[in-house]
Amino acid sequence: MAAMGEAAPEVPPGVDPLxxxxxxxxxxxxxxxxxxxxxxxxxQPYDQAAWFLKTRALTMAVWIDDVEVDEEGxxxxxxxxxxxxxxxxxxxxxxxxxxxxxxxxxxxxxxxxSASGRPTxxxxxxxxxxxxxxxxxxxxxxxxxxxxxxxxxxxxxxxMTSFGRLVxxxxxxLAAAASGGAGGGPFIAVDRxxxxxxxxxxxxxxxxxxxxxxxxxxxxxxxxLAALATVATDFGEWWWKERLGKCYFQLGLLRDxxxxxxxxxxxxxxxxATLELARVYLRLDQPNAALDVYAKGADAFPHDVSLVVGQAxxxxxxxxxxxxxxxxxxALALDATHVESLACLAAHHFYTDQPELALRFFRRLLQLxxxxxALWNNLALSCFYSAQYDxxxxxxxxxxxxADDGEAGxxxxxxxxxxxxxxxxxxxxxxxxxxxxxxxxxVESYANLGVLELRKGNLDAARANFQTVHEMAPHMFEPFxxxxxxxxxxxxxxxxxxxxxxxxxxxxxHHDSHELLRQLRQLFAHL
Amino acid sequence: xxxxxxxxxxxxxxxxxxxxWLIHVNYVQQNYDHCLALIExxxxxxxxxxxxxxxxxxxxxRQRGExxxxxxxxxxxxxxNPNNINNLKQVGRSLYLLGKHKAALDVYKEAMRLNExxxxxxxxxxxCQMYLKQYEKAIDCFKQANAIQQHDVTYIQLGKVYTLQExxxxxxxxxxEALDFSPDNPEMLTTVGLLYLRLGENYRAFDFLGNxxxxxPKNPKTILAAGSIIQDHSDMDVALVKYRVAAxxxxxxxxxxxxxxxxxxxxxxxxxxIACLKRALYLDPFEWIISYNLGLVHLNTGQYASAFHFxxxxxxxxxxxxxxxxxxxxxxxxxxxxDNACSAYExxxxxxxxxLFELNFAITLYNNDEVEKAAEHFAKFEQLxxxxxxxxxxxxxxxxxxxxxLAALLPAR
Numbered sequence: 015m016a017a018m019g020e021a022a023p024e025v026p027p028g029v030d031p032l033x034x035x036x037x038x039x040x041x042x043x044x045x046x047x048x049x050x051x052x053x054x055x056x057x058q059p060y061d062q063a064a065w066f067l068k069t070r071a072l073t074m075a076v077w078i079d080d081v082e083v084d085e086e087g088x089x090x091x092x093x094x095x096x097x098x099x100x101x102x103x104x105x106x107x108x109x110x111x112x113x114x115x116x117x118x119x120x121x122x123x124x125x126x127x128s129a130s131g132r133p134t135x136x137x138x139x140x141x142x143x144x145x146x147x148x149x150x151x152x153x154x155x156x157x158x159x160x161x162x163x164x165x166x167x168x169x170x171x172x173x174m175t176s177f178g179r180l181v182x183x184x185x186x187x188l189a190a191a192a193s194g195g196a197g198g199g200p201f202i203a204v205d206r207x208x209x210x211x212x213x214x215x216x217x218x219x220x221x222x223x224x225x226x227x228x229x230x231x232x233x234x235x236x237x238x239l240a241a242l243a244t245v246a247t248d249f250g251e252w253w254w255k256e257r258l259g260k261c262y263f264q265l266g267l268l269r270d271x272x273x274x275x276x277x278x279x280x281x282x283x284x285x286x287a288t289l290e291l292a293r294v295y296l297r298l299d300q301p302n303a304a305l306d307v308y309a310k311g312a313d314a315f316p317h318d319v320s321l322v323v324g325q326a327x328x329x330x331x332x333x334x335x336x337x338x339x340x341x342x343x344x345a346l347a348l349d350a351t352h353v354e355s356l357a358c359l360a361a362h363h364f365y366t367d368q369p370e371l372a373l374r375f376f377r378r379l380l381q382l383x384x385x386x387x388a389l390w391n392n393l394a395l396s397c398f399y400s401a402q403y404d405x406x407x408x409x410x411x412x413x414x415x416x417a418d419d420g421e422a423g424x425x426x427x428x429x430x431x432x433x434x435x436x437x438x439x440x441x442x443x444x445x446x447x448x449x450x451x452x453x454x455x456x457v458e459s460y461a462n463l464g465v466l467e468l469r470k471g472n473l474d475a476a477r478a479n480f481q482t483v484h485e486m487a488p489h490m491f492e493p494f495x496x497x498x499x500x501x502x503x504x505x506x507x508x509x510x511x512x513x514x515x516x517x518x519x520x521x522x523x524h525h526d527s528h529e530l531l532r533q534l535r536q537l538f539a540h541l
Numbered sequence: 542x543x544x545x546x547x548x549x550x551x552x553x554x555x556x557x558x559x560x561x562w563l564i565h566v567n568y569v570q571q572n573y574d575h576c577l578a579l580i581e582x583x584x585x586x587x588x589x590x591x592x593x594x595x596x597x598x599x600x601x602x603r604q605r606g607e608x609x610x611x612x613x614x615x616x617x618x619x620x621x622n623p624n625n626i627n628n629l630k631q632v633g634r635s636l637y638l639l640g641k642h643k644a645a646l647d648v649y650k651e652a653m654r655l656n657e658x659x660x661x662x663x664x665x666x667x668x669c670q671m672y673l674k675q676y677e678k679a680i681d682c683f684k685q686a687n688a689i690q691q692h693d694v695t696y697i698q699l700g701k702v703y704t705l706q707e708x709x710x711x712x713x714x715x716x717x718e719a720l721d722f723s724p725d726n727p728e729m730l731t732t733v734g735l736l737y738l739r740l741g742e743n744y745r746a747f748d749f750l751g752n753x754x755x756x757x758p759k760n761p762k763t764i765l766a767a768g769s770i771i772q773d774h775s776d777m778d779v780a781l782v783k784y785r786v787a788a789x790x791x792x793x794x795x796x797x798x799x800x801x802x803x804x805x806x807x808x809x810x811x812x813x814x815i816a817c818l819k820r821a822l823y824l825d826p827f828e829w830i831i832s833y834n835l836g837l838v839h840l841n842t843g844q845y846a847s848a849f850h851f852x853x854x855x856x857x858x859x860x861x862x863x864x865x866x867x868x869x870x871x872x873x874x875x876x877x878x879x880d881n882a883c884s885a886y887e888x889x890x891x892x893x894x895x896x897l898f899e900l901n902f903a904i905t906l907y908n909n910d911e912v913e914k915a916a917e918h919f920a921k922f923e924q925l926x927x928x929x930x931x932x933x934x935x936x937x938x939x940x941x942x943x944x945x946x947l948a949a950l951l952p953a954r
Contacts (some may be wrong), residue, residue, distance in 0.1 A: 367820055399819070401847045434826045436850065437857025469827065505672040506640030508608040515606070525791045537638065538603050540694075 022049035035067055039074075047071040055358075069221045072201060073228050080260075081289045093505070107299050108331050125365040125456075137357040138388075166351050204235050213242035216251075223257060227264075237261040252282035259290055268294050281313045285321065292324055319349045326358070335362065351382055360392065369399035387417040391425050398432050406432065423453025430462060439466060457487040465496060476500060484516070491521035498530055507534055557583075557591045566739055573601050592621045596628065601633075607799050608638050626655045626662075633665055642669040660690040667698060676702050693723055700732065709736050727757035743770050761787040761794065769800055777804045795825030803834055811842045829858035833865055840868060845875045863892040867901060874905045896925035900940065904949060916951045 023038070023046045025031045035050040053069035054061055204226055212219045219239065226236040240261060244254040255278035262271035275291040278284075288311030295304035308325040315321060326341035339362050342355040349355075360375035373396040379389055394409035408434075413425045429447030443466050449459040464479030477500060483493035494517035502510040511534045517527040559584060559804065567576035580594040589595070598616035612635035619628040629652040636645035649666045652659070667682030683699040686692070696719030703712035720726070730753035737746035750767040757763065764787040771780040778854045781804050787797055804819030818835045836851035852869040858864070870885035886902040889895075899922035906915035926934070926944070934941070 189881070279872075367816060367823075401844075401850070403846075403850060431826075435822075435854065437829075437832065437854030439857070454792070465827075501640075504640060505642060507638040508640075511606040511608075525793065534606075535604070538606065538608075 022046065022053050025050070032067070037062070039067060039071055042074070044071045044075040048075070066218060066221050068201065069225045073221070073224045077224075077228050080084045081286070081293065087165065106302060108296070108301055137354045204230055204232060209235075209239045210240055213239060216243070216247070219243050220253070227257070227261070233261045233264040237265065250281070252278045252284070252287070255281065256284065256287045256290070259287070259294070261296055262289065263297075265351075268298050272298075285311065285315050285318050288315075289320060289324060292328075296328065301332055304328055317348060319352060322348065323352070323354060326355070330358070336501060338362075353382060353384060358384075360396075364392070364396060364399075369396045370380055372396045373400050373402070385416070387413045387421040387425060389537050390416060391421075391428055395428055395432070398435060412529070419452060423449045423456040423459070426452060427456060427459050427462075430459065434456065434462075439469070455486060457483050457490065457493075460486075461490065461493045461496075464493065468496070468500065473500065473504070484513070488516070489520055491517045491524055491527070494520060495527050495530075498527070502530060502534070507537055510534060511538075557587055558593065561593045564594055567612050568600070571606075577601060589617070590621065592618050592625070592628075595621070596631070599631065603635065603638070608635055611635055612639065619938070624655065626652050626659065629655065630659075630661060630665070635666060637669055640672075642672045645669050646673075658689055660686040660692065660695070664691065664692070664695050664698070667695075667702075670703055671698065671705075676706050691722055693719060693726055693729065696722070697729065697732070704736070709740055712736055713740075725756050727753045727760065727763070727870070730756070731760065731763045731766070734763070738766060738770070743773065746770060759786060759790060761791045761797070765794075765796060765800065772800060772804055772807065775806045775807060780804050793824055795821045795828055795831065797821075798824065799828070799831050799834060802838075806834070806838050806841075811838055814838050814922075815842075827858060829855045829865075832858065833868075836865075836868060836872070840872055841874075844871050848872045849876060861892070863889045863895065863898070866892070867895075867898050870905070871901060872907070879905075879909050894925060896922050897928065897940070899925060900943060900947075903951075904943065907947065907950065912951065915947075919947055919951055 023034070025034050031050055031054055035047050035054070038044075038046040038050065048068055048071045051064045051071065054064035055068065058064070167450040172261035202222070202225060207222075212222055223236055223239050223243070226232050226239065237258065240254050240258045244251060244258065249255075255274045259271045259275035259278060262268070262274060271294050272291065275294065278287045279291065288307060292304040292307045292311075293493060295307060296303070305325060306329055308321050308328070312318070312321045312325065316430070322341055322345040326338045326345060329335075329341060341357065342358050342362075345352050345355040346359070356379050357377050360372045360379070363369070363375065364372035373393070376389060376393045376396055380393070388411050390413035393408050394413060397403070397406040397409055410425065410429055414422065417425050426445050426449035426516050430442045430449065433439070433442035433445055443463070446459040446463045446466070449456045450463070460479050460483045464476045464483070466481060467473075467476040477497070479498070480493045483490060484497065487493070494513045498510045498513035498517060501507070501513060510530065514527050514530045514534065517524060518531065558581060564576055564579050564583075567573075567579065577598065580598045583591055583594045584598075595614050597617045599611040599618065602608075602611035602614065612632065615628060615631045615635055619625075621633055622628060628649055631653065633645045633648035634649060636642075646666060646669045649662050649669070650664050651738065653819075656662070663682050663686035667679045667686065670676075670679035670682055679702050680699065682932060683695050686695045687699070696715055700712040700715045700719075703709070703715060713733060715738050716729055716736070719729055720733070723729075723920070730749050734746045734749035734753060737743075737749065747767065747770045748769070750763055753760070753763050754767060764783050767788070768780045768783040771783065781801065784801050784804070786798060788801075791797060798817050798821035802814045802821060805811075805814035805817060814836065815838055817830055818838065821828070822831045822835065830853035832851045836848045836855060839845070839848035839851060849869070849872045852865055852872055855862075856865045856869065866885050866889035870882045873879075873882035873885060882905055883902075886898065886905065889898045890902065899918045903915045903919040906912075906918060920946075926940075
């Protein structure tokens with residue numbers, strides 16, 4: 015951190031050091047501000063202005079936009095006692111999104127599915143990659159295994175523990191606290207403060223509150239202060255209610271959070287409170303309520319992008335692709351440089367047979383200065399499918415140059431895909447092999463290798479590959495169906511039946527699996 | 542009839558067959574849960590020593606897809622009564638369903654000893670031989686089965702064996718014989734239609750496919766085959782109507798999208814054609830004909846680089862289709878790569894003698910001022926063209942046009 019041990023800047027003679035500190039604070043030079051205030055407080059321990067400024071500076075130095083990073087911890091997700099219905103109707107719960115074309119959504123055979131049974135999003139954000147345990151009506155142990163496995167299969171990513179990211183951020187702040195105060199101890203010993211006294215002074219209380227919540231990560235203490243402060247303001251202050259809601263949310267008391275945030279919104283509609291309230295509903299697994307909140311907020315603040323994007327994300331999670339796309343477009347009209355909307359729209363166009371449009375969106379992202387493996391990889395694919403062959407390989411080369419170990423497997427997989435597209439099966443085979451050597455758990459590569467082996471006539475190798483995928487990725491229906499078809503052709507109807515049933519479990523509308531099952535049933539019924 | 546409670550009949554400790562009738566009734570009414578409860582009670586009462594309940598339990602298990610369990614139960618039933626041929630037959634069938642064809646054959650041999658004149662035993666033996674690729678033996682078995690008793694399934698399997706041996710005529714004969722026997726089996730009608738299609742007898746094929754569609758109007762396979770014939774007679778709108786029916790059932794069939802794409806191509810709507818074909822290619826990248834068709838469309842729209850790409854991938858996937866080489870050659874000549882175009886033409890001609898190859902080669906040669914060689918290939922074209930019948934000659938007016946043009950330009954030999 016920049017603040018640690020930084021020397022206080024020179025103060026020109028005749029200038030008030032506090033003035034310099036304020037200027038530094040406004041320039042977001044928090045380290046210098048803290049050092050200056052520390053000097054001032056050493057000379058005059060009861061200087062309220064210096065104390066206030068130092069508190070603000072310490073808070074701002076570690077401040078994060080916690081509305082955006084909300085990842086559900088594994089304990090919360092597994093022991094979820096907030097869900098209202100165990101078998102909700104489709105479209106009313108995140109655990110049971112709308113399926114198939116009924117919602118204008120996308121089809122699993124066109125757009126690949128993530129491990130949680132939703133179409134892959136165009137933008138990796140918290141929660142899109144990991145499988146939410148318990149969805150897709152999988153058995154309890156399978157859900158647990160999926161939750162413990164973390165996000166991308168096989169990578170070292172750990173599942174989120176109780177407070178999600180806040181815990182790790184908290185550990186970083188311990189170091190800050192150790193050197194924050196002059197004498198080695200923490201700058202403010204919250205436990206020893208008389209919060210009642212501070213609650214009477216509105217300005218100081220707010221600074222102190224933010225310090226406790228963002229710097230100390232102590233929502234319990236913060237809650238105490240906020241509760242006292244609301245009492246002191248006769249329950250009339252929307253700011254305090256909003257912060258109360260935030261504290262309750264962090265403590266997992268979702269219904270209390272909802273109450274406080276609603277009351278805050280009634281007193282004074284704000285974007286932040288709207289976002290937080292929607293977040294509470296999402297955590298309660300009431301996506302439609304969240305959508306209502308977003309919509310009301312968007313009426314009050316028609317030019318705010320975050321509300322529109324929030325709505326779009328929720329629609330995406332409910333598999334309502336059509337609605338989400340309209341919302342992303344609105345977000346782009348409000349903010350033409352919104353990276354997430356661009357990426358999602360690009361993915362949408364790519365998977366609806368419009369690679370040319372996807373290419374334009376990806377190019378726009380490139381112009382915005384985004385340069386990542388994923389983007390170059392997607393550019394390459396769009397180029398290939400829109401017949402711009404000369405650019406395709408160059409883009410793949412860039413992607414490979416930028417890729418780290420986690421992503422190189424994906425890029426090689428796509429190189430293999432393109433190789434299949436130009437009919438060069440040898441190259442495709444090698445690319446998939448490389449993908450597996452980089453990322454031993456790259457299931458899609460195993461699946462495609464299986465198909466290639468099948469074409470070569472190596473039935474046993476194909477079977478082995480399919481089996482690997484069955485174990486590692488029960489959410490993919492293709493390997494199940496391919497395995498079933500292979501077993502059917504070899505005459506092993508028992509295995510064909512089992513695998514075809516699993517394929518249907520992963521993708522209930524797959525016509526070919528149904529047809530296969532029908533034939534099998536006929537065989538079984540025949541005496 | 543409402544199912545009677547299991548208690549009434551089973552309480553009294555009578556002879557073993559006492560509730561068999563009840564089990565049977567429940568089984569044929571597909572009242573499986575109730576039936577299983579009854580069976581369990583019986584098995585407990587007689588320490589698992591009753592044949593019929595075990596047999597029925599095994600049948601239920603098989604219908605639920607638990608073949609390994611059902612095999613064990615059938616084996617138990619066989620132990621109880623080794624002289625019942627039904628038990629042996631079911632053991633054999635379970636082994637067959639599990640893919641253990643050799644073991645199944647052994648069991649059927651055992652069953653033959655009990656009864657020689659059972660068509661089922663012969664039929665199932667044929668099935669096992671078919672999976673073991675002993676086609677001659679399989680044919681014998683099926684014929685034996687048919688001699689004892691005639692069944693659709695046996696005919697279908699016999700036809701399948703002939704198809705596997707690529708003896709399509711014999712297969713058709715078998716199916717026709719079966720159709721005498723049961724004239725409105727849509728599956729069989731479709732199969733015959735497809736076989737005629739393979740033999741190139743489109744009119745007959747269409748008869749059978751149309752007949753099959755009257756019985757089962759929504760079968761995607763039949764629609765696809767019938768549509769392709771309609772399409773061949775350039776009746777694109779009718780074909781599209783047919784495909785629309787099929788698309789509801791199989792929206793992700795690459796073959797279907799391929800045919801739809803070619804319908805649009807026939808109607809000169811190139812953008813729609815390319816969109817459909819690209820979707821087909823996305824769904825099945827290994828299908829060479831989609832790449833080939835995409836190449837054709839791009840060649841027609843003058844996008845030669847893309848056309849080249851698709852023809853080359855088509856050739857990569859299926860190197861033994863001569864027309865691909867010819868179109869590749871045309872594409873290359875449009876891209877001004879004369880040398881490679883020539884070698885592609887030569888490759889195509891080497892694989893097959895076709896008047897079109899020679900004609901196009903002659904045109905390309907003439908356009909690149911190789912008049913001598915052009916005349917040579919034109920002469921070859923004339924030879925091949927003379928051999929064609931009138932119908933083939935008049936099918937493509939463009940060929941005649943080009944022929945006249947070249948004949949006027951090239952020096953006569």
